[in-house]
Amino acid sequence: MWANLPETISPQWGAFFSKKGQGRETPMPAPDDLEGWKAVQAANDEAKEAAADEKAAAFGVTYEESEIAGIPVVEVTPSELASTDKIAVYTHGGAYVLNSAKAVIESAMFFAAETGLRVIAVDYTLAPHSRWQETTDEIIRVFKALAEQGYTADDIVLYGDSAGGGLAAGVTLKMRDLGMEMPAALVLWSPWADISETGDTYVTLRDAEPYYTYEHVLGPSALAYADAEDHKNPYVSPVYGDFKQGFPPTLIQGGTKEIFLSNFVRLYQALDQAGQTVKLDIYEGMPHVFVPSLPETAESQAAIAKVCDWVSQHLLDD
Numbered sequence: 247m248w249a250n251l252p253e254t255i256s257p258q259w260g261a262f263f264s265k266k267g268q269g270r271e272t273p274m275p276a277p278d279d280l281e282g283w284k285a286v287q288a289a290n291d292e293a294k295e296a297a298a299d300e301k302a303a304a305f306g307v308t309y310e311e312s313e314i315a316g317i318p319v320v321e322v323t324p325s326e327l328a329s330t331d332k333i334a335v336y337t338h339g340g341a342y343v344l345n346s347a348k349a350v351i352e353s354a355m356f357f358a359a360e361t362g363l364r365v366i367a368v369d370y371t372l373a374p375h376s377r378w379q380e381t382t383d384e385i386i387r388v389f390k391a392l393a394e395q396g397y398t399a400d401d402i403v404l405y406g407d408s409a410g411g412g413l414a415a416g417v418t419l420k421m422r423d424l425g426m427e428m429p430a431a432l433v434l435w436s437p438w439a440d441i442s443e444t445g446d447t448y449v450t451l452r453d454a455e456p457y458y459t460y461e462h463v464l465g466p467s468a469l470a471y472a473d474a475e476d477h478k479n480p481y482v483s484p485v486y487g488d489f490k491q492g493f494p495p496t497l498i499q500g501g502t503k504e505i506f507l508s509n510f511v512r513l514y515q516a517l518d519q520a521g522q523t524v525k526l527d528i529y530e531g532m533p534h535v536f537v538p539s540l541p542e543t544a545e546s547q548a549a550i551a552k553v554c555d556w557v558s559q560h561l562l563d564d
Contacts, residue, residue: 255531258543263456263533270455271462274343277374277469283343287372290340294349305355311348315391317384318369320347322354328362332401332561335392335429336367337385337417339408339535341438341458341467343373353407353435353538360550361557363403366392370413374470378416378482381471385417389426399427403561404494407535408506409471411437415484415496415513422492431560432496433553436506436535437513440485441468442477445508455505457534485512489520496524497556499549501532523560527552 251263275282302309302322309322336354338347347354347369354365370376370384389399399421406414411434418428443460458464472482480487487493496517500510510526517524529536529545537549 252531256544258540262540270459273462274466277466280374283374287344290344291346291349298348298351301352301355305359307355307358315387317388320351320367322358322365324358324362326362329562332363333397334363334365334403334405336365337406337410337413338367339410341464342409342471343467356538356541361554378472382417382420382481386421400430402429403431403557404429405433407435409438411435412439412484415439416481419484419487420481428494431494433556434498435537436500436504437509438506439509439513440483445512447508448505451505451507454503485516489517489522493517493522495560499527499537501529501536503531503533
């Protein structure tokens with residue numbers, strides 16, 4: 247059983263915590279061990295990708311693998327579209343070093359099924375095969391190609407989870423600074439908004455966090471993505487961004503059982519104090535990226551309902 251199982255969460259999550267165990271201290275390859283990372287990445291993706299068809303059937307969606315601007319993507323289409331000219335772009339999690347877009351496509355499928363939007367999951371190149379400069383540019387290339395297809399930034403909600411949440415926010419800052427239009431809105435699930443080990447809950451929730459430690463998992467992954475001197479670059483760790491220059495309406499969702507909790511609070515405060523539209527939505531006893539993990543639970547249903555409201559308010563109703 248995982249530590250600190252609260253009685254205040256739904257029975258499904260209680261059962262989940264009771265039977266699950268995670269390799270919090272499983273060592274990652276050295277940041278420059280390209281072959282080691284390739285082996286870890288391939289082993290991680292194989293079983294997950296094989297389940298994509300089953301997941302699509304469960305969520306009542308279809309998906310298609312294709313390319314945009316030469317970058318692989320997985321396009322997920324719900325059975326009923328809320329709009330034919332509004333879409334979502336998804337940047338997935340995995341500490342920048344794990345998961346293909348197809349391996350974790352259930353997040354995009356849940357998002358599509360609930361919002362009614364077609365979701366384009368970007369299969370960006372993983373670190374250390376791509377560093378932050380190239381990875382952020384890949385997402386920007388997708389946005390530029392979508393513009394050529396007729397989708398302006400105002401037609402797009404950008405959402406991401408974990409590292410993908412940090413990537414979504416960092417890319418948005420980069421787009422703004424390049425003089426590009428920014429997405430209509432952002433939805434961030436448990437964003438890794440500061441890849442340095444900075445923030446109170448990296449210490450206070452170290453033993454409560456069920457999935458990983460910074461020493462064994464996050465630290466090596468951060469160095470694979472960006473050199474230490476770049477860890478506080480706003481495009482890498484968006485909590486350090488200057489949001490007074492503008493930023494889209496942003497919904498941040500996470501749980502109280504995450505060492506990333508300080509990331510969420512600090513990102514919220516940076517946006518709020520800069521006068522931007524932002525909502526911080528935290529859930530009792532929930533772990534990292536809980537929203538799509540057990541989609542039928544009360545916690546996930548409450549969270550996705552707020553996502554749908556956010557998307558309707560800032561994208562579909564405009």
